[in-house]
Amino acid sequence: xxxxxxxxxxxxxxxxxxxxxxxxxxGKRWATEPKSAFYDYIYIKSALASFTPEELKVLDDYVWxxxxxxxxxxxxxxxxxxxxxxxxxxxxxxxxTLDYPDKWLQYHKKKSRFSY
Numbered sequence: 001x002x003x004x005x006x007x008x009x010x011x012x013x014x015x016x017x018x019x020x021x022x023x024x025x026x027g028k029r030w031a032t033e034p035k036s037a038f039y040d041y042i043y044i045k046s047a048l049a050s051f052t053p054e055e056l057k058v059l060d061d062y063v064w065x066x067x068x069x070x071x072x073x074x075x076x077x078x079x080x081x082x083x084x085x086x087x088x089x090x091x092x093x094x095x096x097t098l099d100y101p102d103k104w105l106q107y108h109k110k111k112s113r114f115s116y
Contacts, residue, residue: 028101035076037108043082044089045098059087085111 003011023030023038030038047056067080088111089095097107
């Protein structure tokens with residue numbers, strides 16, 4: 001937690017500690033599948049906590065989102081997908097789905113193009 005992102009990505013434990021089996025956050029356990037669901041959840045929770053409703057209203061001005069840094073050969077998660085899902089959560093008034101992993105996974109499956 002006290003190193004740069006570059007150092008964190010080079011941490012030997014990433015290669016020596018075995019396969020990732022789950023995520024834990026807020027006292028809840030999250031499966032690693034579908035691969036993007038937890039990342040999208042964290043991204044959306046963070047945005048909702050960091051920005052006012054007025055600041056988030058700017059999303060209404062956009063229909064498409066792009067992540068120019070995203071490389072599907074190197075990564076699974078995309079900020080563009082996450083912000084598109086954030087816009088959907090707000091539009092659908094579905095913030096309560098974020099309180100329950102099972103509800104979030106159902107919502108994510110319905111709204112995401114990620115294959116399940």
